[in-house]
Structure formats: C-alpha cells, structure tokens
Amino acid sequence: MSIAPPQGFRYIGKKRRTKEDPRFVTGRGRYVADIALPGMKHVALVTSPHAAARIKAIRTDKALALSGVQYVLTGAELCAGTEALLPGVDAPKVTRYPLAHGVVRYAGEWVAAVVADTRALAEDAAEKIEIDYEATEYVLDPEKAVEPGSPLVHPAHGSNVLYRRKFVWGPVEEDFARAEHKLGLRVRWGRSATVPIETFGIAAQWDPGQQLLDVWASIQMPKYPDQIARALRLPGNAVRVHFDVDVGGSYGVKRGIKHTVLVGYLAKKLGMPVRLIEDRLENMRGGDMHGPDRIFDLQLAFDSDGTIRSLKIRALDDVGAYAGRSPLQLGKPVGAIVGPYQIHSVEYEPISVMTNKTAQEAVRGFGQSPTNYALExxxxxxARHLGMDRIALRQKNFIRKDQFPYLIPSGTSYDSGDYHAVLDKALAAADYPALVAARDAARKAGRLAGIGISSCLEPSGGNSSFEPLFNPKNETTTWMDSCLVRVDLSGAITGVMNTSSSGQGHETLVATVLGEVLERDPDTIRVVHADSLNALPSNSPVGSRMAIMLGGAAAGAARKIKAALLAIAAHNLRKDVAELEYHEGSVSVKGEPRQTLGWAQLVEIAHRKFHQMPPGLEPGLQAKFVWEVPTGGGLPTADGRIQMYPCFSFEAHVVLVEIDPETGQPKLARYACGHDCGVMISPDIVHGMTFGGIAHGIGAALYEKFAYSDNGQLESQSFMDYLIPSALEVPALTIADHCTPSPHTTFGQKGSGEAGYLGAPAAIACAINDALAPLGASIAELPMTPLQIWTRMQLARAGN
Amino acid sequence: MSDDRVYPVSIEVNGTLREAQVPARLTLVDFLRDTLRLTGTHAGCEHGICGACSVLLDGEPVRSCIMYAVQADGRKVTTIEGLAQPDGRPGALQDAFCEAHATQCGYCTPGMVIAAHALLETNPAPAEQEIREAIGGNLCRCTGYQQIVDAIKLAAGKNTGNAA
Amino acid sequence: MMPLMKAAPFAYARPETLAEACSLLAEHGPDAKLIAGGQSLVPMMAMRLARPAWLIDIARLAELQHLAAPAEGKADGVFVVGAGVRQCVMERDPRARASLPLLAKALPWVGHVQTRNRGTIGGSIAHGDTSAEIALTACVLDAMLELCDTSGVTEIPAREFFLAPMVTAILPEQCLAEIRFPVWRSADKTIRRGCAFEEVSVRHGDFALVSACAQLELDPDGRCLRAELGLGGAAPTPLALPEVGAQLVGAKLDEQAISAAAAAAVALADPEGDLHASADYRRHLARVLVERVLRAAQQDARSTVGT
Incomplete structure (x- = not known):
C-alpha cells in the first residue's frame, strides 16, 4: 500500500493508533444492549404475516394474563397518542406510525408491541396475541405498481408513485440527434443493504419529575432528537438523546425513528424504563434495513471516437410500503450524475414507487452506488458497441485534472481530482498486464475469467440539497456540524462532538485535528460525545461528511483557542499578535525565544488571572465552532440544478474474477483499488473504511438479497439466507492512495465513509460480464449469484 | 407456558467460579451478558451464523448464542474480558488488533479476537488461508477483514519472534 | 406468529447414563428432545420451530464418546464412533483420519470451526438434513447405526435411516448411540484406494446446494474393483448410489465411464428448488460433482498405495 504522506502536517496523515480501538478489543465498548436501567422492561413485536391485509380484530387478553407481562400496545392507541412520521417528499397522505393501524402493508410490519419483564416472556406473550386479518390485494413488482389499476399501497395517496420528475439539463435531444451512435440498456440493482452485525436497539426512560425522556439508542440519524420529540408531542428539550452510545455499525441504516417513538411512548406511558433490542428476524423483516431496489433504463449518445455526448437515465426505485428519507436516495446522485466523465447534457427521471415490501432506508452512499453501477x-x-478498450474509453471521457472546478450539467461543481492518475495507480497496483495474462491463460485453459474496471465518484461532505430539490416545501439549506473545545485548568484538552459514532473513529478524528492545530499530542486529548440537550448542532455522520464537517468544526474551534492563547500572550508580553509565534502550545516573541509564555502559564491566566486577561476576552478557555457545509446554502434553480455536495473523492477498481465454467461459482482472484480522498487525516481509518466498503460491494454484487416470494414473504430474513461475505469470500485487497486536496476544506481532506462501496459492485459486475463474454452471455442484475450466472451460461450455450 | 423452572449452574468464567440459578432456555450469551454483566460478548444473529458471540469453552471457540447456560454447567468459559491484561489493558493479541486498526464499530471484534486467539493457541504461525478459515465463521461488516488478517499475522509474528 | 429468537420454555435434564437418558425419553416420549452439540437444534428452538417440553442433554455421556478403530490385520472392519463424539475430535483423530479418509475429507465442509467444536457426529446424522456431509458419508460408506431405548439396542443401516427432509427412522424414545463405519482395507497391497468429497455452496460453510462424495478401489491397472458414491442436497434425503457404484466395477474410469455414472446418478436425484438453487441447477450440480469426485477419487487412488 503506497501512502503519499501529505506535507507539512504534524499528526495528520501519520500512522497512529486510534482512540477507540483499545476499548473495542477488550470488550469494553458500550453499546445500547449493554445499558441496564433499573427495573427495565423488554419489548417484543408481533408482526404481520400478510403482504397486505385489513386488521379486523386484535385480542390481547391471553397475552396480558401471563405473569411478567406489563402491557400490550396496538396501533389504535399509539396512533392516537403520537404524530405520524412523514416521508421526505411532499406526500402528506403517506403516513406512517410505528404500529400498523387498521391495515398492514407488508409482511413483517409491526402490529403490536408486548412489554414484559424479560424478552423471553415478551415473546411468550407475543405468541398469545390473536389477530384476525382479512387479506387484501397487494403489489410486489414496481413496474406493475406504477401502472393504473394496480392495487394501491396507500389508497389515500391516490397512486403508488411517491415521487417522479423528469429533469433535463442541457440540450439532451440535440446532443442525441448529433451523436453518431446511440444505445440503450437496462440494469437492475437488487434489494440489499449494509446489514450491521448489531441490530437496532433503543432504551428509554421517562422522568416525570423533570418531564424528561432519556434515550439511549444505536443511531445514525440526522435530526433524530427533534423528530422523536415532534412525534411524541414533546418540546425538543424534553428529549435527551445520549450520544455516548457506541453504535455497532450502521453504514446508513440505523435510523430508528419508529423504534424510538414506540419505546419512548411506552416508557412514558408505563413510567418504566423500556427497551427494544431487535432480534435478527425483526431487524431483517421490519427494521430500518432494506436498501435501494432499482431498475435503471439508460440511453447513451456517443461518437465513433468514444466521445460520450449525452445520457438519459430513468431510475425506478422500489421503496417498499412506506418511506422515510428513501425517496431522497434518488436525489443525491443528481450531484454526480455524470460520474467522472465529461458528458455535455443529461436527462434524469427518478421515480420512487411504493410496493408491499419492507420500507427502504438510507444505505451507504445514499443511492450513489446503484447509480454508479448503472453508469459504469x-x-x-x-466500449463493447465500439469495440473500444474499456480503459481507453474511460480515459478519453474523464474530466481532466486541469478542468477543475468542473461544473456538471445538473449544477454541481466538482472540486478537484486527477482521475487519470488514480486509474493508472489502480492498474499498476493490480499489475494489469499480469492480470490480462492470467485472464487470457485461464480462458485458453477452458476456464472463465474476466477483468472488471470501474471508475466512480464519492460525493462527500454530506449536504441535504436533495431535500429542497425533491420537496419545494422544504427549504433546508444548512447541514452544519459543530465542535466544542475546552482546555481545563490542568491544561488538558477535551473535544466535544455532538452525535454518536458507528465505527468511523470520530474521537480519533477530533483528537488528531485538535492536536494538529494546537500542536499538542492527540494521545493526551480526550473526545466525548455530548447528549442532545448540551450538544451543538449536528447532522450526524451521514453522507461521507465527518472528516470534512466535524474535522472542519474541530479545526475552527481549535483555531479560536489558539487565537485566545495568542491574545493572552500578546497582552502579557506587550506585543502585537503579529510579532508572536505559536509553537506546541507556547507563545514566543519572534526572534526572542526567551520571551515566552508556556502552555501552563497561558492556561492559568485564562482560568485564574482575570487581571492578566486582555480586555474583552472571555475567561476560561473554551471555544465552539459551527460550520456550514462548504459550497452549501443554495436553493435549486427552477430546472433542478443545485450544488449537491462540496467534495468529490474518486476511486478506481480493478478486479479479476474466475467463474467455474461448470458450476457458475464466481471467485475473486485479485482486487485493487486506487483511491483519492484528498488529505487523509487518519490513513488507517480511511483504508479500513475502504476495505469494508469493498466488502459491502462484494456482498451487493454477488451474495446479498432481500428476496420476496410471490406472496410477499421475505425469504431471506435470517443469516442463513441473507448471505454476508466472510473472510473466505473477500479476497486480499490492495489500495493505492492518491492525494488531490480539496480547495474547500480545512486541510484538503475529502470524505471516505462510503469509499469502496461506491465502485466495487460496478467493477465486479463488469468482471463477471467480461468472464461470460466468450460464451455470449451477460447479466444485468445484482446480485450475480451462482444460480443467476449458471442460468445465463445455460441460456447462452443453448443459443438463446 | 411462561413457567420457567430454574436450574443451578456453576461455571468458571475468566478464572472465577460463578454460580447462579437460571432458566433452561437462557442462552450462554444472555447468561454472560445479562446475569454476569460481562457485556463484551455480543449477540449478533442469535442463530449461530455471525460469530459475534464467540467465547472459549474449555479453551475451544464456540458460539454462545446456540448453547444454553445449563449446558456450560461445570465448564470453563473465557470471554473477551478474560483475554485482557489483569489491569484491563489489551493483551498481546488485542494489542495487535489496535496496531493494525483491525476494528471499526467494535461489534464483531470480541468474537474475532476469540477466534484468532484459538487459532494461535493451536497454530502459532498460520498461513493467510488458515487465518481466513479460522475467522471464516465470524462476520464483520466494517473492515473487509483485511486489517483483521493483518492483525493476526502481526500477533503471530510476535508469537514466533518473526516480524509480520 | 412470525418467528422471534428466544426459545419457548422447557425443562432440562442431564442424565448420568445412557440408560437414564433412555428412561427419560421413554417417560416423556415426543415431548422430549435429545441435545448433544445443539448446533442445529438450538437455532430451531430459538425460532420456536422446535419446542420440546423436555431437553435431555447427552453431550457428556461417557458411553457415547468412544472411538474404536478395527483391529490391525483384519480385512474389512468397522470403525466405531460414539454418537456423542464431537466433529472436531473426529477431525483431529489420527486413527479416524487413516481409517475413514472420506469422513476426514467431509468434515472440513461441516459448518465452521466453532460449530464443529460443539457439533457431534451422531447429532448431525440424527438431525436428518439432506445436505449434511456426515449423513451423506455414513450413507455412502453404508454405515450401521445403533439405536437404543429402554428395551435394548436395535440396528439400522444409515441407508434406511433417512426418510424425508428432517425426518428419520428414529423413534421418539430412541437415542442414536453409535455409528459403525465400514473401513475399506485388504491384505492385497496392490489395491489402490481413493476418495473425494466436493460440494457447492454459495459461501464456504453454508449448507451445501449439492454435495457429492465417492470412495473407490482400483486394481494396479486402474480398473475399478469397488466404488461407492452419493449425493447430498439432491433428494429429500442423503442419497447413496450403490447401483451407480456397481456399474463402475470392472471398468476403467475413463471420461466415458465417469460421464455415464454421473448421468445415472442424476437420474436417481430428485432435488427441490429454493431461493439459492433451482431443481434444475441442483441436478446440473449433481452431475458435475459426481464427475468431479470420481475423477478426484481416482487421482487420490493413483497417488496412494493401498494399505
């Protein structure tokens, strides 16, 4: 692995141990299921066995008669006592409550919640609840769901279409008319998700004396406390979310609004601490778990020399029976709709459609990885159409490094990049000539082998510009994040962050940045997570944003501390700040090193000696910084152009796959990824997330699918059927780093939280198809399972 | 049906004899976590696939979610907490996990460390494929396994006096 | 009721002797279930797909822990395995590896290290899964199963034990006590012997979509003297194919013979389709895997001199 160390940094970019690892390796993380509140009760959920049905009666008496059972909550009571949860687009009739009321809309939908002294007792009671259903018509196929006459998932909405718009950016029809060639294709991204090993959990406790709901949860959700308070009809300051809970993986999915409203309601109603720790089955069939499920129809217009002129994309996304932010996952890709390519004009038609399946939630990349798969x-x-080399075609169309900032047709300006260099590094890391030789040798020996290439963008610095784009009633134009820094009387530094973490190493990030700016050893800096009542604004670690946003906020706060130290020193040394220099916490007069005030002296003045403080400076040493997303703040134009995210990381994947010609089993033989996320603050963390993202991508490409039977039952609801790749399916992975700093960020960093996942499925699909090409077979649907691959091979061999 | 009879169990956990009265249906993972409050062992799937709940039973790695506490009566269990140094700081293998940054969210980590520990006890210098087979029953969603494999190689190198 | 993950309540007993275990079974009948390693049973109980009122733990019964290789010098003998012997013990035991090379090749396909540390040889057989590797090996080698109850001991060939998916010939009051695997050996040192086990699963360690195994004896000219083979996951039960093996005897195992054997095997297969594999795909895999294990077993035989 080649690391190009960024120049001029003390701690940033260096190999350093993380702050979080020691507690995790010793089993001393503190996850929500580890929190034991005195007298805590446990929830189990009764879920719908039908894809669609009317609930005619619910009888709970037998359940309530069991000893140890505290309560059974059903939809009628909960719906009366809470506000509905609304989708992220303007569809006020598509309402959702944590429990179904009157009708169920997917198999696995929560119908009743049992509260008991133990989880096992709650499950015993759940079995005793009798529910009469009258099955109704349902629709599972999104293409049927958009047709008139389809059964309606939400009849009040009048249609299954939740969102649809055709954007046209630039002279699409003219470009198509002028192009020498056109082609169309359809690809399908299967319903999968990031499926953390920790399920979702929440514990809540109501304090009637303080009128305060305390919440501990396994979350990664923007504006979570506000949404809970609103749904529970509480003022925002009556909900206190404890962000110091370690989250056992999320990668987008740990949203937990419905869980928290349910448990918060029960805790308040019963006056007892209540928790819901989903079991794996609850998690898979009815938690916030399923990801995008998309059919893409693409048309490309291009010339014989490989110049791609224009692009049309229709994306039909099956969001399931309800929608939170999921329709917006069609919106984020607007900001990178042409990928890394110079494409002059684009038509994009996102369609968000409801079916009788588990609701879709946010998944790593927020819709970008499926879009990248379609584009690639x-x-x-x-390339196939023109008989042109896939690499040469990409290189021909790449935006060149001298063209940045580069404005794409949909209104977003890419910050920086060197796509040619990164692809070259990936090819070198994979030893591409050797890869080609290995593939060709395998083919000669009668085996099937293929090479896959992908070159994809990772928009980062998560903004929510897709909200006003997809919902004109929503004028959110800031997605700030914040940091508070405190230097105590002993001189120790504490950074306060304002959200929970789910493995991204934020404590290490903040400590590294504070150490860098203040020139103090990050190992001595403590980083804590505020609770929501003493937190500064945060929009949670989504959208590959924290290195940029939390890193930027921490740097901003640290710079304020540094400025205060300089001001104190200037006052006491009777110099102008411009005459001073800061070094490792001490301030000296330039050229006169004996005129120095040390860290301890400066801190003591700030904390104890008001008489030595410069006029106008607050005593004590603390500073907050709230940072707006760079380039953010704008509303979309009438034709739907918007600056989406500020920074654009880039990744190029090169993979060699072998397919058993008899069984259809694929095996990844070699994997290399070239990656440029600007300046890496913690290389080990960036690499780790990239490796993990590639593994996620391997899962999406080859193994993982939430599969439904024809009668709407989720067939892959356990880990026996939802197949997460193990260390035996994920090969050794190589990353080649490249660094093109972003001009928009504090240190030149870009985001990397979605790295790997955004290009791996595209590359693997490309490799499988390259391997199948000699047979004349191809697959345009993920996941490409052995069964799928074999079926295509058979069809091709039979001459179809 | 909710009449849970209890049974006495006596299990040596991390070197200390622990006695309790438990319902037969209490799994070993729930016993460790809820009864003994040893929360380092994690429940991931509760049906024996993900490996997050791995512990050592008489020195051998097993899945504590598909074993009842009553079945462990009279036996020795070592959990992730038992692999740390007496003062709670990381033991040698755990330290290698820190050095290689083999953890992100930390949820699968205790099971991974247990699986790796068991491997190195019987095979101090494993080949990469042997490492992958030893952790093949432990799912991780964060790391892509690369830095975990690196950490185990690192620990093996220290075991055998060879640099990894 | 959609399944959740905590078992229904049950009573637990850990008898000291096999006789005591049988008495408990006689007393509770179909309400009782034996548990040894529990690696398949406990997940089913967690989802309440199995809900015995009594769980009788036989994991520690010393009477079920024996391993006995046939005496030296005897011709074909049997390798006796107590039903409670853990898979990991069998995997490591040098006598078992030498006497039952096919089982040694099958065991690494069974689950993962952690499950083999708990799972037993007998438990895997008694569970009755069509894709279970140990069950397939027992059928192919024509092992004899010893079942006991309060009235004594009965024997049943493994080939007659499996009736339907997860349904076996064992009666509610019976305990599988012992498996007797025939060991192939002979005084004739010119005979070459080989075996192979192969399977296709989506991920390593998953249930096999289809598995196949074969064991062969060849004369010095490579002519087949004896052949046994079978398929897992290709029918409602593990499928031994003695008639296909018989068809190979006397033949040289050239591609034509192998292909004919595979075709004969597939003709006897009757697979189900599911999420991961259609019936057609399973049939195809059966053919491919039979060919592969016959080739590999032949290769194995060529590379090892008979003992």
Missing part, C-alpha cells in the same frame, strides 16, 4: 454498465456497453 453504460460505459462498458459503449
């Missing part, structure tokens, strides 16, 4: 499939199709 299109590029490969052009």
């Amino acid at each position: 499939s299109g590029i490969d199709a052009v």
